[in-house]
Amino acid sequence: MKRNEELSKLSTVKEWDFIIIGGGASGLGSALDATSRGFKTLLLESHDFAKATSSRSTKLVHGGVRYLAQGDIGLVKEALKERGLLAKNAAHVVKNQSFIIPNYTWWEGIYYKIGLSIYDFLAGKLSLGRTKYISKSKTVEKLPTIEQKGLASGVVYQDGQFDDARLAINLTQTIIEKGGTAVNYVKVINLMKNDSNKIIGVVAEDQFTKQQFEIKAKVVINATGVFTNDILNMNNPKHGKFVVPSQGIHLVLDKSFLKSDDAIMIPKTSDGRVLFVVPWHDRALVGTTDTLLENESFEPRALEDEIKFVLNTARQYLAKKPTREDVKSVFAGLRPLAAPKDGSKSTKEVSRSHKVVTSDTGLISIIGGKWTTYRKMAEDTIDEAMKVHNLGITTSKTEHLSIHGNVKPETVNRTHHLYVYGADIPEIKKLQQNNPELSEKIHPDHPFTMAEAVWAIRSEMAQTIEDILARRVRLLFLDARAAIDSAHKIAQIIAKENGHSAEWADEQEREFIELAKGYLLTPYSPRSI
Secondary structure (H helix, E strand, C coil), rough: CCCCHHHHHHHHCCEEEEEECCCCHHHHHHHHHHHCCCEEEEEECCCCCCCCCCHCCCEEEECCCCHHCCCCHHHHHHHHHHHHHHHHHHCCCCEEEEEEECCCHHHHHHHHHHHHHHHHHHHHHHCCCCEEEEHHHHHHHHHHCCCCCCCCCCEEEEEEEECHHHHHHHHHHHHHHHEEEEEEEEEEEEEEEECCEEEEEEEECCCCCCCEEEEEEEEEEEEEEEHHHHHHHCCCCCCCCCEEEEEEEEEEEHHCCCCCCCEECCCCCCCCCCCEEEEECCCCEEEEEEEEECCCCCCCCCCCHHHHHHHHHHHHHEEEEEEEHHCCEEEEEEEEEEECCCCCCHHCCCCCCCCEEEECCCCCEEEEEEHHHHHHHHHHHHHHHHHHHCCCCCCCCCCCCCCCCCCCCCCCCCCCHHHHHHHHHHHHHHHHCHHHHCCCEECCCCCCHHHHHHHHHHHHCCCCCCHHHHHHHCHHHHHHHHHHHHHHHHHHHHHHHHCCCCHHHHHHHHHHHHHCCCCCCCCCCCCCC
């Protein structure tokens, strides 16, 4: 996964079968699907892979208990099947996670036990385990930090949990290994059309050198998530709004707020939403919200109302009451929801299922969906593209395709932080053995090492401090202060590895610190480390 090698192909390949715009879940999935069917495929990402929505999820691989309550059986069934496949195809980043619903009335326990038993049944042979009803004392034993006042019982069910940005990197590696091409920081700035007004390629620009490329392709796929409308505007300035962004925020707390390997699922908050408290990389991740926004952004910010809502709801259910000062990091992400036809504002009415739309010009857009169903979304997108563009009949190969890093689940040691690298763990350990300095921690309070930073630069196309600290190791999302304190060290190693100047490193550091301050809820004051 070397950027220069991938970039050079933009000038040498005369015509691609597929150009896929967007390096998030749906774009990476589509590129892997097309590549594995034997098509000459190019994926272009304007920023870093999974920079926007796809690194900012609740880290769940799930069927969607909420969609079951809404009666969307089809979506739940599809997602449960995909959850099972992903757990097999990327066992190093996906794991089985127990969730407990704390019940504060006697009838809730019965209601959720019945509902979640249906959830298990729909999963069929890909079920992760049976739902159980447990007593109040057992609930407290499993969740020592739960609010005990009024607690009646608990219901335990199984779902999946993963690291979203790590999976995105592994998908990129798999695309390249299978003969596809993927490159970050190359932005599509225009669509090329022939005299019949059909799309025949794109104009793209390297965001570092500003070099432009005219790249031809039989099919162009718009997989840009919340930015779908931007590409549709290039295609036809008069198009309607296909996607509405809905913001979800997450607060990251110290593990002391959740002294358990089990997650908490609060099925009905004061405004009818679902809230999760999930163990993630030795922290407690609390979220999410669902706020329709007017405009999309690559760096969305949590709104004050959302922060208060998550903190207040968490306080109702946790014995140790979190405050703003306890928040290690806050991050916001935008879901690309298919716009409701009636123009309504309620996100409950906006479908979570995906759809593939074909424009008159031949542009194919994939809209909506979620991480769990990324593979099925991709399969549907490539199927539709092949049909519309008469590319013959080749079936998808991804259902049982092992993703880069995949190992047998029983060989994964999840107590060691390197587990997310799966089959690449020996390579990172080798870096440490060959150069003991690389065994040094990036930050003393966290297990990530300098070897991981070097690996990210050499083998995972990381170009900036943010690429490393936000998405290759997840320090910015886990502890924004620690990430700021580590910026200088990471700037120096990137400059050394890639031959950048001291001025470049200083500028990088300033930019990253400015960005990272947006992940804090209390003012930053430097610490010496």
